[in-house]
Amino acid sequence: MPQITPIKGFINTPVTKKVVIFSTIITILVSIFQIKYLFTLSIDPLILEYNQFWRILTFQLSVINESDYLLTMILWFHFKNLERFYGSQKYLSLILILSIYNGVVTFLIMSLGQLLINFIDYFILTTFKLNGYTYFTTILNSIVPGPIGILSSLYICFGTYIPISYQFKILLSNPFKNNQENHSNSKELLLTDHFQIHILYTLLLFNNGFKSFVPSLIGLFIGKLYTSELLPGSKSWLLPTTLFKIFINPFKILNNIINLIRRRFNGYQSINQIIDDEDQNEESNEREEIVDDMRNNESEIRAETPVRPLASQFLDTFRTRGD
């Protein structure tokens, strides 16, 4: 199977791994417990009447339909590349910053935009001395929940920082007709190796009509601000390392705390064990590298040996090898 991304699986991309796991778990839990209503955000009844401002924080946590889930997962998976580019800690910090900016800006645009449209309507009606103004909800009233804004901003980062390896043209006209003339640009489709992400993102952009289009546009705008270094605090801020570690490996931290408490009650302990715990991380890193190399070698060997027919494969199984 051809590799989708340059990184195999989730090697050294703990943030993406955790994001994918958490999103999946949350989505499943949301479905099981029938609590989808907790993640929707709409201005008119929810904010205006019930004052549920906590929805600004929750609406990006989970998607509530399958196609959104699929698209966001594949995009997160592709954006592993960005995690490699930024480094895990910075990537997590970036996601957090983008989520905060997206949440706030989306909320502001939704509420203020709706207000503005209503005001314009009211203004027009009063200037023409017409009665009958009533408050109405607009396309900005509600948006689809899910990390669509964050993904849009990351998408801009992806397009800006990940270079294009190759490009190809799809001719939409007969190439053998009018060979001498230069083909006009409108009759060919110029695609790059990023085209799968472009397609996925376009699907996400229109997946819920205006409900996904509005947050996507805001996300794109914030992403543009970020890549042109206009977003305050985004370049230098890093999540504190302890929080990062908790996010990356919650069970390990839990284990450590339990061990610590147990140590308190068990009395003395040899020093080596403590040091071992510390070194474990690095060792696992090394092991990963070795596994990685082995995989490499395997794939190389597979690539170098010629294709054998089935019969010789069977025979080779029973042949004793020289080495």
Added chain:
Amino acid sequence: MSNFISSLFASSYQSLSNNSQSSSQSIPGSFQEEPEANERNHFNSQSINGYLGKAFDIVEMIIFKPIIFIIYLFVRITAKLVNTIYFRDHFKRAIANNSSNDPIDKANRFIRVLEDDLPSNATLPDFYLGSYTQALYMATHKAKFLFVYLSNPENESSTSIFNKIIISPKFNSILKDPNVIIWGGDLTNPESYQLANSLNVTKFPFLGLLALTRSTTMSPDGPVKTSPKISLLVKIQGGIKDDVDSDALIENKFVKKMSKYGPELQLIRNELWESFFNQVMLKQQDLNYQKSLEQDRLKKKQKEAEKLMKEYLIYKLDYFKNLNPENIEDKARIGIKLPNGERITQLFPASSPVDDIFTYVQLYTNGYFDKTFENISNAERFEGFEPFFKFKLMSPLPPKVTLNDHLPNHTIIKDLNFIYPNGLLIIENIEDSSA
């Protein structure tokens, strides 16, 4: 019906003629007066036309202009959005950059960025100026160790490997070896990005050591060495913790591997050099062979030419034998002084080319006049043949003109005043360079 239409037209024509009559009553040369709107005929065709025009203007202002404006705005915004979403500007810029910038420029830019972060007391190793492909060529064809450093300033730990290893004195001392080169690249450069993918880098910054390696496999004919191929010997990826001793890390990772693979690499280098030397030798031999072949060919050609020359001389002999001085009306009397001091005088027709003089001298010095030959040749055989002579004919009087200069042009004797109507020429043998 047609009558009615014609009457309508007639009436309109009439009204027009009335108008023209009224205008003709005014002073000639004055501006034509605007037809006054008649109060009585308020709704004539002209006023209706005017009102319609105004109404259309208003409709255009209210409806069409805004629609066009909105469509224009919509199209512009959509285009901008499409450009943003599919990175068309970015992409075009990248293409333009790729075509205009050479790899050396890119390498220079990368080094310049690194130099900005350089502490004042540290020295930057000499990064290879060129593309990765060129560096790889050096590594494979000259069997060198190749360090690859990949980074980007956006990365969270972009400076850690740089500060800990790249600019450390120990690492610099490794790079002093002429058989070790280091190449660096920014990750936004497609080449470095592809390299990172092919090396399976999962964290940045990245420092790797590449070199030619080969393995020995046992076969029935004894141990066989596989052909050398480039491979990643050791890598450091991701940030390095602050408490790590960089010297120990360099020692453990790079120095160890280099000392392990160094001897084999030296062997490969020698083999490469030998094969290169052999190739040069082969080329040299080939060149020598070609040269001797060329010489042989030349000799053969010369022989053939000499043979032809001899035939030519024999062919010409008849002409000179039959040349009767009394029959010539316009003649040049030319005295020729041979190298042995002997002096001969011969009459030539003034219209014959200088070639004849040479031919005569050649015939005389060869002593052909005393012999008889069977003349088998005819004129067709010598068409396009340029006779060559191994001597010079010169005029002894200053300015010492050499007659050979006139040979290629086949100048007629009459045109040369130092031999016509009479003159003296001395023979000078040309040193045969080939002999």
